[in-house]
Amino acid sequence: MALLDNRQFTKALKQTGDLVEVNREVDWDCEIGAIVRRACEMEGPATLFNSIRDYPGHRIFGGPVSTLRRAAVAMGIQPTASTKEIFDQFYQRMQNPIPPVLVAEAPCQENVVVGDAVDLTMFPAPMVHDGDGGRYLCTWHFVVTKDPETGWVNWGMYRVMVHNERHMGGIILATSDAGKMKLKYERMGKPMPFAIAIGPEPVCAISAAVPLPANIDEVDVAGGLAQEPVRLVRCKTVDLEVPANSEIVLEGEILHDVEVEEGPFGEYTGYRSGPRAPRAVYRVNCITWRNNPITVISNMGMPVDEGQICYGTLGVGSGVRQALEAAGIPITGVFVPPYGAGNLIIVGTRKPYNHIATQISQIVFGSRAGMPANFLIVVDDTTDVYNIGKVLHALATKCHWRDGVMTFPAWGNPLAPFLSLRERATGRGGRIVLDCTWPVEWDPEAEKPVKSSFADIYPKELQEKVLRDWHVYGFE
Template identity: 30%
Template sequence: MARDLRGFIKLLEEKGQLRRISTLVDPDLEIAEISNRMLQAGGPALLFENVKGASFPVAINLMGTVERICWAMNMQHPEELEALGKKLAMLQQPKPPKKLSQAVDFGKVLFDVLKAKPGKSFFPPCRQVIVEGDNLDLNKIPLIRPYPGDAGKIITLGLVITKDCETGTPNVGVYRLQLQSKTSMTVHWLSVRGGARHLRKAAQRGKKLEVAIALGVDPLIIMAAATPIPVDLSEWLFAGLYGGSGVQLAKCKTLDLEVPSNSEIVLEGTITPGEVLPDGPFGDHMGYYGGVEDSPLIRFHCMTHRKDPIYLTTFSGRPPKEEAMMAIALNRIYTPILRQQVSEITDFFLPMEALSYKAAIISIDKAYPGQAKRAALAFWSALPQFTYTKFVIVVDKDINIRDPRQVVWAISSKVDPSRDVFILPETPFDSLDFASQKIGLGGRMGIDATTKIPPETEHEWGAVLESDPDVAAMVDRRWAEYGLADLNLQQVDPNLFGYEMR
């Protein structure tokens, strides 16, 4: 498979996971409505070939299932994502190998890092067509408007690339951009993000910040850019580790920045520190419209693109959405890293219905009283992306955390709210969470749903009900004799938590 968007689209079509739509469609509301119905049903990716007011086709819902995300990352099964997480965990906190096998494993990881180094492309496809000056008009890109209350047209899956003016270190992030004029857009990023830090440094030096937007890139690179794991690796190297080979980069035409050479479209511009415009409101992942916020203004002066480019997009909202499916895949990658950070955690899960980060269920191998509370507190501080997790439910290791029936049973049978629920008030919080009494400041709740041991309880805990193993084995052997062999009785799929992972 070619390491670009077109190669992935071809793969999806070969696997029967792409539907081409030749009927005329409107990028204003209509494309999002069609795509949302596909997402709700776990349907195929869509390629709209006849978009009103545009000469470019629009691709959407390419990463609308975990299965397709695995394909984008050159994997076949979600279990392989954990193997990738183990590799990243080894790089994050390398330890001296104690056995020959450990030394061999670490050597393989280092070799993977060497293979993942980005390469250079001197005749990049993204520079096949160059548009500058008065010919530049961002309205020619089929930007979508997903919801009727949205302030305007947006870019959602563009790589926003900036560089630290002191160190030269690049940052690659995925931020929302709002169209403001034919040559300008506002960028919505949190103050802690890399692009925002680069803008502050540029302002201190009295310089403009160069910004490149790469549209229609290999979905694997989007996954790498969306992974906020604290490893001292560039996003380009991360993408190379994800894909098994280095990303090919090319210099921008007018900026001192590098972009993936196979990008479908590249926008080149600058931000003048202090120049802002109102951005929003837009529908967000919480399921509500966000607020209006003054955001940095990017003034573009150049656009390059491939011949007959394809515009890749998506949109936020209440799950299921593409971003939720990406979060499920990232959950698998985080697991080994989290185990390394918090040794007592055996597994963890972020349900999609809880927006893939607002509630976490973690299982522990409980050995001493108070351990569940310690694990919850350690979870909140283990990785930056868990800072905004509101609820942490801790269960015993024998509970299948992906089975809602088992989790609810553990909460119902093992929790005394007066003893097992604890709240941390007024902690730094997600500004998009309207449930908080003060925007940007909110509480967190931990729930200890583990079996209690002294001195957590003053009485003996009841024995868990279990079948007699000999009788259970006999019933297995005689199942056909009962005339029940034709019944397909199944337990809850461990990958289900109120949704199907297709």
């Protein structure tokens, strides 16, 4: 497949019926956010806004990958594929990474401003939600940083807000790869160089949203997802590289000795739960961009949007599956449902011994991908993890009120809505494990309840007769 940039991607989405073009003028100040948000909540199409108030010549592409269908299109997979098929393809491709190639010239450097000429308000950064802390130019993007000790380069999708013409504020969690690098620079008394690619090829943004383990190159994973190498170009003012087809690239340094107030922001959990707080300062020293740039936005909030699809279903799901497979757990499936907002993980397993749910929880919550989640449901191999109705039924009928429920204290995700402000600020939270499997010692005939379903409670011969004569009975 060809690696799609946003211009090719919007054309592909138009062909599959997954894009609406809006030609009337719309306002960057909440109107675009409201339209994209509603489309997300309807699980509707992406939107390409062709006329933006105050910004002639600019366009905004909203909700690029807020459905699994669109993630499939971005990867060249049939959009009609099932959730399991898309996830399995994604999982297989991310484990077959392809290194990037470096190019000398790039569309993203068709226009350049440096130094005092930098003005972030020249781009139509939307006010995504009414009451947000500012205009978020960076919601479908990634921040590129380099470890000062090892030279390893990380791509991470960390929200960034316009503070003034030259500066932005952003949340960089201490547990993130960039957070750990930032701490090293701070200890050295140096600012951290960064580049931000806004509106890169969709597979690059998807890769950046996935919580990969440290020292795994997101650019290689993006190549794997596209099944061809990503083309990178050197930045103009920092020793970093970005995808050549990005719409807009910001270059600069994250300052080590000052902060700005950032947030609040409606997040992937479905809430604006974190308060405005002092956070990292990005000083922008250079901006490069394509002609007729398309600012790309993700509108995080109530499902379904890129947060739940790319971070949750694909990202957390694949990371947890990898960790469980590496540990030799006999899993039958892993699913992070979009309506679980990345906080709820479902694992299916064969059960060779009791308390395998405990072991699974230790691996899941101990993994890079599963650490921020709060809920784990473990079902046995008779439950299809992708069928939420069946999972709910297993929870309601197989989870023992005492022995099946485990809770324990753990790091508190500051974006977890159910934590108090103090708990979020100090990182005090917990985890809940719901074991929806029968004890192995239960006698299959005398003790284990018999599933009262067509496939389980009738003789095989009768099932075959009923299936054979189904139309004869008068059913369609």
